[in-house]
Amino acid sequence: MTFPTLIADASASAPFPRFTADDTAAMLGTFRVLAPDGAPIAPDATLENGTGVADEDALSMLRSMIRQRAIDERMLGLQRQGRIGFYGAATGQEAATIAPAQALELRDWIHPALREGGMALHRGYPLWTYLSQCLGNKDDTSTKGRQMPCHYGSRQHNFVTLSSVMATQMPQAVGTAYAMALAHDAPDRPLCFGAIGDGATSEGDFHVAMTSAGVMRPKGLGLPLILYCQNNQWAISTPVEKQTAAPTLAVKALGYGLVGVRVDGNDALAVLRVVRAAAASVRAGGVPVFIEAVTYRVGAHSTSDDPSRYRDEAVTLQWQQRDPIVRLSTYLQQRGVLEDGEAQRMAVQYDEEVRGVLAQVEGLPPPPLASLFEDVYAELPPHLARQLAEVRALQP
Ligand SMILES: Cc1ncc(C[n+]2csc(CCOP(=O)(O)OP(=O)(O)O)c2C)c(N)n1
Numbered sequence: 408m409t410f411p412t413l414i415a416d417a418s419a420s421a422p423f424p425r426f427t428a429d430d431t432a433a434m435l436g437t438f439r440v441l442a443p444d445g446a447p448i449a450p451d452a453t454l455e456n457g458t459g460v461a462d463e464d465a466l467s468m469l470r471s472m473i474r475q476r477a478i479d480e481r482m483l484g485l486q487r488q489g490r491i492g493f494y495g496a497a498t499g500q501e502a503a504t505i506a507p508a509q510a511l512e513l514r515d516w517i518h519p520a521l522r523e524g525g526m527a528l529h530r531g532y533p534l535w536t537y538l539s540q541c542l543g544n545k546d547d548t549s550t551k552g553r554q555m556p557c558h559y560g561s562r563q564h565n566f567v568t569l570s571s572v573m574a575t576q577m578p579q580a581v582g583t584a585y586a587m588a589l590a591h592d593a594p595d596r597p598l599c600f601g602a603i604g605d606g607a608t609s610e611g612d613f614h615v616a617m618t619s620a621g622v623m624r625p626k627g628l629g630l631p632l633i634l635y636c637q638n639n640q641w642a643i644s645t646p647v648e649k650q651t652a653a654p655t656l657a658v659k660a661l662g663y664g665l666v667g668v669r670v671d672g673n674d675a676l677a678v679l680r681v682v683r684a685a686a687a688s689v690r691a692g693g694v695p696v697f698i699e700a701v702t703y704r705v706g707a708h709s710t711s712d713d714p715s716r717y718r719d720e721a722v723t724l725q726w727q728q729r730d731p732i733v734r735l736s737t738y739l740q741q742r743g744v745l746e747d748g749e750a751q752r753m754a755v756q757y758d759e760e761v762r763g764v765l766a767q768v769e770g771l772p773p774p775p776l777a778s779l780f781e782d783v784y785a786e787l788p789p790h791l792a793r794q795l796a797e798v799r800a801l802q803p
């Protein structure tokens with residue numbers, strides 16, 4: 408893999424958003440607002456701040472991105488110490504993770520993949536619950552200690568519990584969007600956002616979902632649906648070039664009659680604008696939008712993985728220099744709304760927050776043993792009732 412090719416076509420003048428299903432330029436070009444050094448590429452005087460993004464929105468994203476990194480770093484450390492069993496970090500992908508959450512509304516539903524936990528946090532999912540899920544303790548209201556770490560879910564935040572099985576988010580999101588289209592009317596419908604990684608585009612579910620997303624037209628309108636692929640260029644040890652011979656992932660949308668857009672996933676402002684434009688379009692009844700956010704997995708796939716065994720880490724170093732947090736904070740400093748050193752201070756403050764909450768939740772007991780028997784049967788079958796009685800007898 409050569410580092411520059413995937414971003415060489417980035418251009419400020421990429422024709423976006425035009426939202427026609429045959430706009431191959433948007434699928435082949437990469438929409439970008441900020442250059443890697445944080446400078447707006449081609450400020451547009453007709454847009455707010457020249458970038459189309461209000462300072463408070465940019466600051467809100469920056470805070471969540473820095474918080475996400477602080478959490479990820481602490482959780483990776485915890486896994487290495489054997490205090491949790493697994494963790495999938497979004498390091499280097501914070502813009503691609505947080506910006507869609509800023510663009511969407513709380514009434515919209517999210518079917519997340521492994522890297523989207525930060526979307527829930529940005530929506531207000533408590534850090535206490537997030538950490539409790541990773542620990543599988545009694546306050547793990549997401550999965551009651553029955554799942555691996557990173558399987559966050561919250562009804563209150565319309566954040567559907569992650570299924571580890573790749574690409575399942577896609578047909579599930581189509582189904583949710585279909586229900587939304589039946590229950591609500593354009594032009595202001597809630598929408599569903601389904602997230603996947605680049606590797607998931609090779610799954611059968613991807614094809615099933617893309618086909619269904621195109622042909623299902625309740626009330627004669629497109630589904631209120633955004634399908635979102637974080638192309639971090641690796642699926643564990645398989646590079647994206649082995650997933651497809653297509654020039655981009657976004658261009659696949661064309662074959663299904665959807666809108667495809669490719670965006671620089673390390674540019675929070677660009678992702679925000681793309682998801683906002685897509686949301687406005689699908690709320691109003693437009694064709695579902697498939698977004699490819701180009702980024703890079705600068706860390707390991709998960710704590711069970713060692714990328715130095717299969718990839719050239721010199722490339723990783725180059726991507727580390729395109730840090731989405733540095734890009735956004737430099738932009739905000741240049742605008743005069745972020746002080747020198749403020750981003751670093753925030754990082755320290757969030758790390759303290761994580762340590763503080765962790766110190767409290769690590770002491771919590773596991774969920775009650777009897778909860779193992781809940782949530783599947785309305786009435787326990789006799790063999791499980793017998794086992795439940797045995798469990799109760801064991802408890803002090
Ligand atoms: C159907 C299925 N096959 C294999 C796996 C094992 N697996 C877990 S994550 C992963 C790679 C995912 O890559 P990608 O979709 O690019 O997402 P990323 O982890 O890079 O965010 C694989 C193969 C799985 N979870 N589900």
Ligand SMILES: [Mg+2]
Pocket residue numbers: 604605606637638639640641642643
């Ligand atoms: Mg990937």
